[in-house]
Amino acid sequence: MTWAIWVTGLPGSGKTAIARKVRDILAAQGINVRVLELDEIRKFITPKPSYSEEERDIVYSSLVYMAKLLVESGKPVIIDATANRRKYRERARKNIKNFAEVYIKCSLERCMERERQRKVEYAPSGIYKRAKEEGATVPGVNVPYEKPENPEVVLDSEKMNVEECAEEVAEFIIVKRHLKKEI
Numbered sequence: 001m002t003w004a005i006w007v008t009g010l011p012g013s014g015k016t017a018i019a020r021k022v023r024d025i026l027a028a029q030g031i032n033v034r035v036l037e038l039d040e041i042r043k044f045i046t047p048k049p050s051y052s053e054e055e056r057d058i059v060y061s062s063l064v065y066m067a068k069l070l071v072e073s074g075k076p077v078i079i080d081a082t083a084n085r086r087k088y089r090e091r092a093r094k095n096i097k098n099f100a101e102v103y104i105k106c107s108l109e110r111c112m113e114r115e116r117q118r119k120v121e122y123a124p125s126g127i128y129k130r131a132k133e134e135g136a137t138v139p140g141v142n143v144p145y146e147k148p149e150n151p152e153v154v155l156d157s158e159k160m161n162v163e164e165c166a167e168e169v170a171e172f173i174i175v176k177r178h179l180k181k182e183i
Contacts, residue, residue, distance in 0.1 A: 001098065002071050002074050002075060002076050002098065003071065003076050003077070003098040003099065003100065003173070003176075004067045004068075004070075004071050004076070004077040004078075004079060004092065004096045004098065004099050004100075005022075005077070005078050005079065005099075005100050005101075005102055005169065005173065006079040006081070006083065006089050006092055006099070006100070006101050006102065007019045007022075007078060007079065007080050007081075007102045007104060007169075008081065008082060008083050008089060008101065008102070008103055008104065008148060008151075009082065009103060009104030009105065009106060009157070010082065010104075010106060010108060010111045010139060010140045010145055011082055011111060011115060011127050011128070011138070011139060011140075012106070012110075012111030012112065012113075012114040012115035012127070012128070013104040013105070013106035013111050013114075013157055014104055014106065014114070014157040014162060014165065015080050015081075015082070015104055016037060016039070016080050017162045018102075018104060018155070018157070018162055018165045018166050018169065019035050019037070019078045019080040020035060021162050021163060021165075021166030022078060022166045022169045022170050022173070023035050023078060024166075025166055025167065025170040026076075026170055026173065026174075029174070031076065031173075031174075032075075032076075033075075033076045033077065033078055034070055034075050034076070034077050034078070035077075035078045035080055036063060036066060036067055036070075036077060036078070036079050036080065036081075037080045037081075038059070038063055038079075038080060038081035038082070038083075039080075041059075041062075041063060041066070042059060045058070045059050045062055046058075046059060051137045052137070056084070056085070056088075057088075060081070060083055060085075060088035060091070061091065063079065063081060063088075063092075064088070064091050064092045064095055064096070065095075067079055067092060067096055068092075068095050068096050071096050071097065071098065072097075076173075079092070082139050082145070084139035084140075084143055084144065084145045084146065085144075085146055086146040086148065086149065089101055089148065100151075100152040100153070100172070100176075101148050101150075101151040101152055101153075102151060102152065102153040102154075102155065102169055102172075103147060103148045103151040103153070103154045103155070104155050104157050104165070105154060105155065105156045105157065105158070106156070106157045106158055107158060108140050108141070110157075110158050111128070111140070112128040115127055115128050116128070116129075128141065152172065153168065153169055153172050155168060155169070
């Protein structure tokens with residue numbers, strides 16, 4: 001059975017670290033998963049991003065379509081993306097069979113602190129610093145971040161470390177997969 005899990009939360013909440021750790025836990029159990037990291041994908045879709053509403057709609061639509069194709073071809077997917085608007089994640093829920101949402105709770109202050117210390121790989125650096133610039137569109141600061149209404153899993157990354165969060169997500173996936181129930 002194949003599925004897609006969307007890991008969402010503010011920038012700096014721990015989405016990427018958790019998604020990668022879930023992938024590693026599942027791989028150790030013989031479950032090969034593809035992680036779609038929006039920060040990496042964005043470099044192909046919008047190499048010079050403006051982060052406008054129109055651009056975000058295109059980027060998230062593309063992300064949902066990629067995940068849909070992978071799931072339909074039998075590849076489980078973990079989507080690692082903020083998706084500040086609920087409509088982006090709801091589009092995935094509507095179009096991807098066997099979909100679940102994981103919400104990473106974390107205060108804006110803690111996210112800002114983590115982002116300042118983050119080793120940059122794909123994610124842009126200085127996200128929250130740029131929030132002070134005119135025309136900035138940083139989720140949770142200049143534009144709203146709409147929390148999920150009914151996520152299947154909620155994790156508090158201020159109270160739990162990456163390993164604990166990842167283990168809870170992996171357990172959710174394994175139990176639902178093992179019981180052959182849709183997630």
